Amino acid sequence: MNSRIAVSSARRASQRLIQRTTPDETTTHFGFKTVPEAQKESLVRGVFSNVASNYDIMNDAMSMGIHRLWKDHLIRKMSPSPDAKLLDVAGGTGDIAQRFLEFQDQGEPGQRVDAWARAEKRFAASKWMREGRIGFTVGNAENLEFIDDASFDVYTIAFGIRNCTHPDRVVREAFRVLKPGGRFMCLEFSRVENPVLASLYDFHSFHVIPRLGELIANDRGSYEYLVESIRKFPPQKEFAQMIRDAGFTTIGKGYENLTFGTVAIHTGYKF
Ligand SMILES: C[S@@+](CC[C@H](N)C(=O)[O-])C[C@H]1O[C@@H](n2cnc3c(N)ncnc32)[C@H](O)[C@@H]1O
Structure with a gap:
């Protein structure tokens, strides 16, 4: 499956799910998004099926x-x-x-x-x-x-x-x-506790990693999720x-x- 198509469909799915969430529904986080708890497992599965083919190379690129x-x-x-x-x-x-x-x-x-x-x-x-x-x-x-x-x-x-x-x-x-x-x-x-290192790490996380995802794996969305999930x-x-x-x-x-x-x-x- 083309990873760009898969990611955008995962994004659309999570947006639809957010709209459908009612006040008494149990929710959880999917990165920085709030989604119904029952949907998280399949959203995560979508991310890992998107990243699977580039998984090893991206691990090396993101962590040097x-x-x-x-x-x-x-x-x-x-x-x-x-x-x-x-x-x-x-x-x-x-x-x-x-x-x-x-x-x-x-x-x-x-x-x-x-x-x-x-x-x-x-x-x-x-x-x-x-x-x-x-x-x-x-x-x-x-x-x-x-x-x-x-x-x-x-x-x-x-x-x-x-x-x-x-x-x-x-x-x-x-x-x-x-x-x-x-x-x-x-x-x-x-968590990186040192504030100076933490801000460098934030820059790497929110700017460099999604860009690497886009360049290497043609998939920015999955890597944005990975970074957000770390913060949660x-x-x-x-x-x-x-x-x-x-x-x-x-x-x-x-x-x-x-x-x-x-x-x-x-x-x-x-x-
Ligand atoms: C970031 S990878 C880590 C893979 C490996 N442990 C490593 O360090 O390279 C996360 C793995 O967790 C799996 N995973 C995600 N949610 C899971 C769950 N609820 N139960 C079991 N595995 C899960 C994904 O399919 C993926 O293979």
């Missing part, structure tokens, strides 16, 4: 390649044991799953990864696929009903949770599917509290800022 370092850091911080079993939710093109398996292969052959993604293509010819060490599922992070309680050692969600309608439900589901002793790790865009996601401390409210224990403040808080890794332990 730094997203690779953030993801490398996440896996080093996790340091999974050779037999750790990972559920990578909102896995996209499989960046986290790939790094996890590579890390495990530095030791003994490891356990299986379940990547919540359409990343089969990337792994189709890999030895991990042949060895049955990776599987894929498509669904909603807010409801993992077909995953048993207490079945994973680590749960990761990278740049995914802010797109979910109810991030608190996502975290509660993570708590349920983790084994006792298991770990929740979330890599997500967050709770800041570091509030999200850390949401993680504790779901039952997790955090160590210290519960998060680590990277690149001045552009992104943060939140970690929760299920004890």
Whole structure:
């Protein structure tokens, strides 16, 4: 599908939805727009189907390649044991799953990864696929009903949770599917606290990123949504509290800022 057509239809859809919203209807945000809660999931799905073909190149362009370092850091911080079993939710093109398996292969052959993604293509010819060490599922992070309680050692969600309608439900589901002793790790865009850096970051977000979206992916609208969704996601401390409210224990403040808080890794332990 031509991405420009898809974006403009997503925009028209959200405008129609705003008009139809009545005062007693439950609403939520879709970027800076207010939409009926029931519509958000399909609007987000529209954005990711628009950006899918340019996803990897746009990630590199928007972050100047730094997203690779953030993801490398996440896996080093996790340091999974050779037999750790990972559920990578909102896995996209499989960046986290790939790094996890590579890390495990530095030791003994490891356990299986379940990547919540359409990343089969990337792994189709890999030895991990042949060895049955990776599987894929498509669904909603807010409801993992077909995953048993207490079945994973680590749960990761990278740049995914802010797109979910109810991030608190996502975290509660993570708590349920983790084994006792298991770990929740979330890599997500967050808040830059230094005011000077924050204004530079705002310029990059609101001017450079949509323009890159237009030039590289012929799709300004989806990248405007991505930038707006970052601003609507709770800041570091509030999200850390949401993680504790779901039952997790955090160590210290519960998060680590990277690149001045552009992104943060939140970690929760299920004890
Ligand atoms: C920005 S991408 C991140 C991909 C990958 N984790 C990475 O870091 O490169 C966000 C992913 O979240 C997925 N997603 C959006 N809403 C979701 C939901 N409610 N449940 C599960 N996945 C969702 C999208 O399909 C997309 O693959």
